[in-house]
Amino acid sequence: MKPWGGRFKGKTDPLLERFSASIDYDQALYRYDIEGSKAHTEMLNRIGVLTKEEMKDIAAALDEIQKEIEMGIFTFSSSLEDIHMHIEARLIEKTGEAGKKLHTGRSRNDQVSLDTRMYLKDQLKRVEESLMGLLKGLLQKAEKEKETIMPGYTHMQKAQVVTFSHYLMAYYYMFKRDRERLQNILRGIDVMPLGSGALAGSTMPLDRDFVRKKLGFARVSENSMDSVSDRDFVVDAIYGAAMAMMHMSRLSEDLIIFSSNEAAFVALPDALCTGSSLMPHKKNPDALELIRGKASRVISDLFSIFTILKGLPMTYNRDLQEDKEPLFHAIETVKESLAVMTLCIAGMKADRKRMERAVRESYMPAVEMAEYLTLKGVPFREAHGIVGRLVRDCEEKGKPFKNLTITTLKKFSPLFEKDVFASIDPQAILKNRKTEGAASFKEVERQINAEKVYCNR
Numbered sequence: 445m446k447p448w449g450g451r452f453k454g455k456t457d458p459l460l461e462r463f464s465a466s467i468d469y470d471q472a473l474y475r476y477d478i479e480g481s482k483a484h485t486e487m488l489n490r491i492g493v494l495t496k497e498e499m500k501d502i503a504a505a506l507d508e509i510q511k512e513i514e515m516g517i518f519t520f521s522s523s524l525e526d527i528h529m530h531i532e533a534r535l536i537e538k539t540g541e542a543g544k545k546l547h548t549g550r551s552r553n554d555q556v557s558l559d560t561r562m563y564l565k566d567q568l569k570r571v572e573e574s575l576m577g578l579l580k581g582l583l584q585k586a587e588k589e590k591e592t593i594m595p596g597y598t599h600m601q602k603a604q605v606v607t608f609s610h611y612l613m614a615y616y617y618m619f620k621r622d623r624e625r626l627q628n629i630l631r632g633i634d635v636m637p638l639g640s641g642a643l644a645g646s647t648m649p650l651d652r653d654f655v656r657k658k659l660g661f662a663r664v665s666e667n668s669m670d671s672v673s674d675r676d677f678v679v680d681a682i683y684g685a686a687m688a689m690m691h692m693s694r695l696s697e698d699l700i701i702f703s704s705n706e707a708a709f710v711a712l713p714d715a716l717c718t719g720s721s722l723m724p725h726k727k728n729p730d731a732l733e734l735i736r737g738k739a740s741r742v743i744s745d746l747f748s749i750f751t752i753l754k755g756l757p758m759t760y761n762r763d764l765q766e767d768k769e770p771l772f773h774a775i776e777t778v779k780e781s782l783a784v785m786t787l788c789i790a791g792m793k794a795d796r797k798r799m800e801r802a803v804r805e806s807y808m809p810a811v812e813m814a815e816y817l818t819l820k821g822v823p824f825r826e827a828h829g830i831v832g833r834l835v836r837d838c839e840e841k842g843k844p845f846k847n848l849t850i851t852t853l854k855k856f857s858p859l860f861e862k863d864v865f866a867s868i869d870p871q872a873i874l875k876n877r878k879t880e881g882a883a884s885f886k887e888v889e890r891q892i893n894a895e896k897v898y899c900n901r
């Protein structure tokens with residue numbers, strides 16, 4: 445007999461039972477469901493619905509059920525649909541009359557919202573911890589590579605000299621935003637929906653604030669209809685995960701290029717690469733490729749939840765049950781990817797010589813050469829043209845900047861003096877950049893020191 449079986453004459457079609465069951469995946473909510481039921485039980489005792497005796501029986505039985513689930517001896521069956529019905533049915537088996545009172549003033553509609561919010565409060569903290577791990581890893585690497593110079597790219601073309609440290613800090617700030625985003629999202633999740641019932645609240649004198657305090661929520665939901673139909677917090681959580689995945693995917697893409705045979709700026713640790721079944725020499729960056737691939741599936745999770753919600757009338761509709769698979773998938777994937785990414789960052793080795801050579805074999809100091817002329821009063825647009833013509837000339841003659849003589853330079857502008865060579869030296873450039881946030885030794889040092897404080901507090 446199903447808990448809702450009263451008004452039905454016939455049996456549910458077994459096909460529908462299987463079709464509508466969510467137990468295969470929503471059993472992940474069991475701990476939160478039990479904790480929520482315990483708080484509800486205590487509240488029912490306070491308002492006189494349950495005797496002290498009944499309250500104790502229920503709490504003890506819920507503990508037993510938790511153990512049964514954790515020991516793997518709990519029987520799941522699709523005829524009981526979801527985790528809420530499984531736990532309640534088992535509770536009634538164990539406690540009889542007392543267990544039958546547990547669902548007073550409660551619906552699975554507010555219960556599932558509560559469970560999902562509790563799950564997210566717990567899980568997003570773990571995601572946040574993993575993000576902190578990655579932040580610390582990036583910061584450590586950045587500190588180690590403070591002196592390492594490398595080309596900075598736009599359009600995948602060498603653009604201006606930077607340090608590897610500055611590059612790593614760029615990702616550091618991306619992931620720091622992800623962490624702050626999660627903290628904001630957590631504030632939106634911290635709302636206690638129980639007491640909203642199926643959609644309209646209850647004539648029972650439920651003490652919602654007691655349950656809120658018991659479960660450690662910041663506030664209770666304002667509107668019972670909104671409470672049970674709202675999944676904005678699920679969208680937010682998946683969005684937070686998708687954003688972090690997108691960032692990891694970009695970093696993966698970079699590191700795949702940087703570890704290619706052509707660039708060979710970094711070597712990835714053996715432990716995070718795999719070989720080929722045919723080509724004996726291969727070492728493939730699979731971990732990074734998988735992060736890049738998995739990012740697309742988490743982004744799809746975000747599409748899924750949006751499209752589940754966009755056509756739903758007030759209030760609860762069974763479509764909402766479909767929120768869990770994308771949500772769980774997004775959270776699990778971002779957690780695992782962060783752990784793998786952190787290992788990649790810690791284990792990769794920078795080839796400082798190759799990075800430096802890539803800087804020296806380039807016309808990247810053209811910018812600083814134009815700025816040299818600008819500092820001598822040449823309008824920038826004109827200086828840009830002069831240096832542009834110089835680069836074209838060098839390219840045609842196959843001559844790198846470092847072989848330029850002052851005689852050649854003077855042909856392009858009489859304002860060039862010998863000191864121009866000092867100002868286009870990569871080291872000098874990294875010393876001379878003056879703007880806040882610039883790729884300069886000083887600014888990167890400042891960022892690292894400030895962020896050490898952030899990471900250790």
Ligand code: ARG
Pocket residue numbers: 466470526552553556760762764765766
């Ligand atoms: N398993 C359902 C879900 O995840 C719980 C709520 C079911 N409510 C209902 N009226 N059928 O959404």
